[in-house]
Amino acid sequence: MPKLTAESLVVIVNAAVVSLFLVGAGAWLARGGLSATEPGSRQNVGEWVLQFFVGKAREMAHGEKRDMILGLVSSLLATAFLFIIVSNLIAILPLPLLNRPPTSHFSVTLALALCAVFGTLIISAVVKGTGKTLLHLFWPNPLQWVSELTDIMSLSLRLFGNIAGEYMTVALVFAVVPWGIPLILHALGLIPAFVQALVFTLLTASFLANAIHDADEQPAAAEPAEDEGAPASVMGRIPAEGRS
Amino acid sequence: MNSVFLALVAVVPIAVGASFASLAMRYVSTAAIEGMTRQPEIAPQLFTAMLIGMALIEALCIYTLVVTLVIAQRL
Numbered sequence: 268m269p270k271l272t273a274e275s276l277v278v279i280v281n282a283a284v285v286s287l288f289l290v291g292a293g294a295w296l297a298r299g300g301l302s303a304t305e306p307g308s309r310q311n312v313g314e315w316v317l318q319f320f321v322g323k324a325r326e327m328a329h330g331e332k333r334d335m336i337l338g339l340v341s342s343l344l345a346t347a348f349l350f351i352i353v354s355n356l357i358a359i360l361p362l363p364l365l366n367r368p369p370t371s372h373f374s375v376t377l378a379l380a381l382c383a384v385f386g387t388l389i390i391s392a393v394v395k396g397t398g399k400t401l402l403h404l405f406w407p408n409p410l411q412w413v414s415e416l417t418d419i420m421s422l423s424l425r426l427f428g429n430i431a432g433e434y435m436t437v438a439l440v441f442a443v444v445p446w447g448i449p450l451i452l453h454a455l456g457l458i459p460a461f462v463q464a465l466v467f468t469l470l471t472a473s474f475l476a477n478a479i480h481d482a483d484e485q486p487a488a489a490e491p492a493e494d495e496g497a498p499a500s501v502m503g504r505i506p507a508e509g510r511s
Numbered sequence: 512m513n514s515v516f517l518a519l520v521a522v523v524p525i526a527v528g529a530s531f532a533s534l535a536m537r538y539v540s541t542a543a544i545e546g547m548t549r550q551p552e553i554a555p556q557l558f559t560a561m562l563i564g565m566a567l568i569e570a571l572c573i574y575t576l577v578v579t580l581v582i583a584q585r586l
Contacts, residue, residue, distance in 0.1 A: 424574060428573030
């Protein structure tokens with residue numbers, strides 16, 4: 268019987284605060300209208316944040332549904348990354364209740380992993396059709412759907428373990444030495460906070476690439492070089508660029 | 512079950528898991544740094560691949576942490 272404890276209430280409120288902060292920041296960055304020819308300063312900041320995800324999405328977007336893949340994939344990746352990194356970094360705020368990161372609660376990371384895996388399935392269904400996606404779960408190997416379950420488990424447990432371990436370490440040390448030492452631990456905690464958000468995003472991107480790509484094998488081989496960024500193959504680019 | 516025994520048992524998974532995960536991470540980071548110093552042109556791609564590989568190794572270590580936490584909650 269699930270009960271609403273004070274801890275889970277704090278986590279729910281913090282997750283809502285993070286979401287509201289992201290929505291507000293996005294609305295503030297897009298205020299005053301967007302322009303393709305004369306981007307303002309706020310639009311520049313927003314594009315700087317998003318260009319990594321658009322580059323990731325551009326690597327896997329080709330074929331006739333290129334624009335649709337670009338929009339769906341980049342928005343999914345950017346949402347996951349921004350939510351996770353803001354949730355992780357909330358731990359360094361010097362406020363009493365607000366510094367409990369939502370990602371240090373297993374239900375939040377499980378929800379994120381479910382969103383990532385089912386989002387992958389839904390995008391794959393949109394791109395190559397529901398039948399092919401469902402067939403892909405069973406066809407070459409009838410137990411292929413198990414890998415989706417283990418993806419959910421590994422994504423959620425990795426994020427939860429890292430952030431909760433970090434949070435518990437800081438809390439334990441803080442109970443013993445309240446001054447000085449927690450600062451060092453917080454500074455070290457910035458690294459896993461960033462790396463775990465990046466790893467979650469990159470693994471989701473590789474699941475997405477696998478799910479989308481096997482629909483069209485021939486464009487991957489005969490793909491022309493993209494306009495900017497997103498090299499088609501790493502090895503082919505080295506002689507052209509030379510040593511830097 | 513007395514809690515001293517459970518406390519001793521709870522330490523074992525995380526100790527073994529962290530030891531072997533750190534060994535595996537040593538191989539990954541050594542190979543990645545060697546590759547980066549030999550070919551600095553593809554360092555960003557190697558770094559990304561290294562992060563993903565480390566995350567997959569680390570997931571196993573995190574599973575042992577979860578087992579430890581489950582045992583520790585029964586103390």
